[in-house]
Amino acid sequence: MTASRTADGPAPHGSQTEPGSLRAARTWERARSIARSCAGQPLPAVPRTLADALGHALAEPLVALTDLPPFATAAMDGWAVSGPGPWRLGGAGVLAGREPGPLGPDSAVPLATGAPLPAGATAVLRHEHGAADTERGLLHDRSPAPVPEGQDIRPRGQECRSGEPLLPAGTTVTERVLGLAAAAGYDRLTVHRRPSVELLVLGDELLAQGVPRGGRVRDALGPLLPPWLRACGAELISHERVADDLAALGEAVRRSPADVVVTTGSTASGPVDFLHDTLRALDARLLVDSVAVRPGHPMLLAELPATADGRARRLVGLPGNPLAAVAGMVTLAEPLLRHLGGHCAPEPVQLTAGSALPGHPRDTRLLPVFTAGQKVTPLPFDGPAMLRGLALADGLAVVPPGGVPAGDTVDVVELPRR
Structure with a gap:
């Protein structure tokens, strides 16, 4: 069941329809492009002290305010x-x-x-x-x-001269950027506001602590997603558990003040999957409703009604299986959040397949891989509900339909590092 409004009518060229569904599955590349473009302009620029600018994106170029060194x-x-x-x-x-x-x-x-x-x-x-x-x-x-x-x-000015551009707008403010900014004479930086995010973890079967028991399983996404969202430049303003209940989910999404609501689970058509019904009731506009990618194809992206003060809101629906949810993060959530926050889109990393990378017959596959030098090797335990391979991975290889032979190049999405 889908929401009543969609971004498009007929299925776009290159899309596929999920078996047993009327939803047009976007290609992986198109879904990421929509996630970036639907954000429109980045969020407004704000001044921040150096201590508070960490993780933001520069809203204007960093220009030297002095020669470095300022004297010999x-x-x-x-x-x-x-x-x-x-x-x-x-x-x-x-x-x-x-x-x-x-x-x-x-x-x-x-x-x-x-x-x-x-x-x-x-x-x-x-x-x-x-x-x-x-x-x-x-x-x-x-x-x-x-x-x-x-x-x-x-000598004076060996590193740079006053007025010389040092870093372009869109650069993420890291610890290293803070050091350069201080050396160049800055006390404050003009950065883009971070997109606020509310994380709603759905599923009555989830346990917050202890080992799985009584048919219930541990919530893996509650611990996994908050630091990942922050690594995308988001400000996590709330992290809540929501019952598998249509009214509860609808109220949680309706009242959220966040720029982006991220949900886990309820994206498919199961007996307690209420996300599509919720979006219909809110008159949300679906931009992506299923993606031709494995794992994670029942992911979605929607425009929610604006807040009372006119701010735009989006919702990213991640699948409930852990590795599938990670696929949704890199497909929809990361491009959306990074664009809203004004961050430059990272260039794809092209590496060589050290061994054959198995693919899906029709869809793009996101495969956890280990990197050694310029070569990648697939890791085992790569099922939609598994995290063991991901925990050892350096990145996710973007494997086109049919797979990649050993020795061929493949794009790799790098994973956040701490």
Whole structure:
């Protein structure tokens, strides 16, 4: 049973119809494209302190606010020297964070790594290459070759000049980006707002703790999905269990203030699969209703009625089987969330099949694989309800219908890493 409104009428070119259903199955590539494009423009730009910008996407290019380094500095501990030597030893040493006076001709002054270079210095003599004659006040060079001009000096602007673009808009703010931004003079960054997400885990058969018993199984997706959603740039505002009840599910979806509602289970046509009925009752618009991919084909994407303040809302329905739900994450949830958050779409990784990668006769297959160098090897335990292979995987190989022979290239979707 489907919702009353769909994005399209007849099945699009390249789609397939699931046996026993009237729903047109999107191709895997088309489903991902719809997930990206339905988001429209990324969410608005907001200012954030460096501490609060982690995980967001830059809403504008990161441009250097200063030269880096901002002044010539010493790259090693030793002496700043002027001329070829030997040199007259000068006064107190120069430490990082101190502004030195000028250095006269044929003179030397001790200095530490990172310290500003005195005006007039032509090179840095490393500590292990210098011999100080304190009685005569001279410094001699004991290095294998004469010190060349500019040795062990980081010149001003060596890394970048003020006004130089450093990173493009859409770059994800990682710990490394925060370090660069701070070095370049930033206290705040302009980033896109994170899409808010509410996760609704459906299924009366799920246990929150302990071993499976009494015909019930552990909830694997409750622990698995929240960190994965955050890795996609989402702000998880709620994580709830919802009973297999039409009224309860309808109320949970209707009242959700999230930009994106993510559900698990209830996407097929079983006796307690109420998601399609819920979407119909809410007058939601189905954009994707089944995808020609294994595992995970009964996944869906819908536009929900807007919030009271006019914000658009979407719903991603993931299948209930764990590996099938992961397929739904990489097919629909990740492209949608990354686009809403303003993140650049990652380029596909093309690797070589180290052995044959088995495929489905008609559909794309997402296969857990282990990566070694530039080659991928399929992992066992890859059924829709299994997680053992995924736990060992570096990525999911996108295997076209019929499979990939050993030695051929294959696209690989990389999995989040911590």
